Amino acid sequence: MLAEKNIQQTVPQYKQSSYQIVEFPSFADRLVQWQLAHGRHSLPWQGTRDPYVIWISEVMLQQTQVNTVIPYFERFMATFPNVAALAAASVEAVLALWSGLGYYSRGRNLHRTACILQTQYDGKFPKDAASLQQLPGIGRSTAAAIAVFAVGERVAILDGNVKRILARYFGIGTYPSEKKTEQHLWELAEDLLPSTQDHQVLTAYTQGLMDLGALVCTRAQPHCQRCPLQVDCKAYRDNLTATLPAAKPKKILPTKEVAHLILLNQGHVLLTKRPTSGIWGGLWCFPEVTVDQNGIDYCAENLCLQVERQTELAPLNHTFTHFKLTIYPQILRLISHQSSWKKSDRENNYLWVGIEEALTCAIPAPVRKLLLAVQPVLRTFMHE
DNA sequence: TAAACGTGGGA
DNA sequence: TTCCCAAGTTT
Structure with a gap:
């Protein structure tokens, strides 16, 4: 099994018996096993390690739900199947395919990055998250996602799913996007990573965070019965799943x-x-x-x-x-x-x-x- | 650093 | 209808 060699983090209260040591699976192990059994494995951008495919999907998925992205992704890949094709296109042709998807700087940055890769990187992607993050439109979380899925780097993502899961799991009551809280969440996200370097485990773990957030630990009415983290989730224990994570401070729109x-x-x-x-x-x-x-x-x-x-x-x-x-x-x-x-x-x-x-x-x-x-x-x- | 930056779906 | 916000990044 993928994760059995990785049982290291334990939940203290389960191993305090002096009669028998019961190693309870770690956060990461439970998530990995849950992803393999119940996660998503057939999305159009899954099943490949091609960084181009992963990059396009990750950028499209920024602040955008999976079902919205799918048709755009299919059209985009059919028209621009690789970095060279994207770099050779006009910005306008890229934006035409982006029409309706929103946040159009993503489309412009996609084209910019394709040109940079083509002219400065021999048309290839850098192999680590830190380098990926230097490219336009690729921030810390997107860089990490690409690095995990493409080359199995051991780096943490922190998107809306992860923020919600961690806010509930650790019972964090402050607004997750507030600077200090976000810094804390990044640290937790890194601490929780599987200790292995195994590509498949790291992929299942990272995908598992997204899948759990999308399918189980949802914003409204989460399905705690089906959650592998329920037994030590603070929000579940304290009946706070409805109020965590804290809502964004309201602002009146002009x-x-x-x-x-x-x-x-x-x-x-x-x-x-x-x-x-x-x-x-x-x-x-x-x-x-x-x-x-x-x-x-x-x-x-x-x-x-x-x-x-x-x-x-x-x-x-x-x-x-x-x-x-x-x-x-x-x-x-x-x-x-x-x-x-x-x-x-x-x-x-x-x-x-x-x-x-x-x-x-x-x-x-x-x-x-x-x-x-x-x-x-x-x-x-x-x-x- | 807070604000800019789209759109559609769910409650 | 109205509000919230989703695989965030840039300035």
């Missing part, structure tokens, strides 16, 4: 309002590329103006385009992590015989595209929603 101008002409829609910094960095969006700006005037003054008809659409609410946005969309149908209408082009960060093609571009989720809402309207126009 609300912003903007108008989005959906310019239509001859079956095409106008998109403009947002600056790299800020929300939706590097993505194609509708021209955005303040709610008190007149869309028709904006078109005339800034784009030299004459509007034939203006139609307001229902407001669209979109919530980010740090603010709420209400989008007031308006369709602006151009007078169709303007010689200059298609002059806006990629070099100016403007792009006229057919609506089907627009849906394949690097666009954020609300723009996709609006494009889908506008599709039938556009067909009506085409038939007039």
Whole structure:
């Protein structure tokens, strides 16, 4: 068995009998055995030690749930099967596949890192977590995950799953992302690592933390009956699983309002590329103006385009992590015989595209929603 | 260091 | 509806 040679950490209260020494399996041993029997083994990025595959999956999984990631991962691997293919692509092509997944700096950093690997590392990945962590978009926990799964390095991860498991197991009542608590959790995570260097054990252990967090030690209504750590879990003992880990301090989200101008002409829609910094960095969006700006005037003054008809659409609410946005969309149908209408082009960060093609571009989720809402309207126009 | 950075699902 | 937050990193 994989873990039997690794029974070293013990739970003191179980070996205090002077009549017989009962070695109770360590935290790590119980987790490893549980993972092998009950964990996930068939996710699309499992069963390989290819660091490229592991890297892409780990980055996609940052702050994103498995079921959301799977289709994105499949598309991404089919299009960019290796570092060379990713490095050879444009950032825009990468962001197009990232469209809808959120946190777009992840996509930009993925491309940056692929280029760095290609030009400075002979297209290969460094073999240790410390080196991996120097690459854009790879922090301490992601670097550790890649190093464990790819080469079996003995390093600790600390993601949301691990924070929740440890907060409950040790009965830690302070907010896990508060600096001092997080430092403590990193130390615990390192202390709990299996003492072996065995690749398969370290993989099962690391995967076991994620699987336990996702399947058993869930945020709401954890399944403690099925937990291999239940016997010495402080939160379970003290009936605190509902209150640990401590909730994030609440903040009231500010609300912003903007108008989005959906310019239509001859079956095409106008998109403009947002600056790299800020929300939706590097993505194609509708021209955005303040709610008190007149869309028709904006078109005339800034784009030299004459509007034939203006139609307001229902407001669209979109919530980010740090603010709420209400989008007031308006369709602006151009007078169709303007010689200059298609002059806006990629070099100016403007792009006229057919609506089907627009849906394949690097666009954020609300723009996709609006494009889908506008599709039938556009067909009506085409038939007039 | 606190804040920026997306989106969708579950309760 | 509203709130919480998920395989975090960067600035």
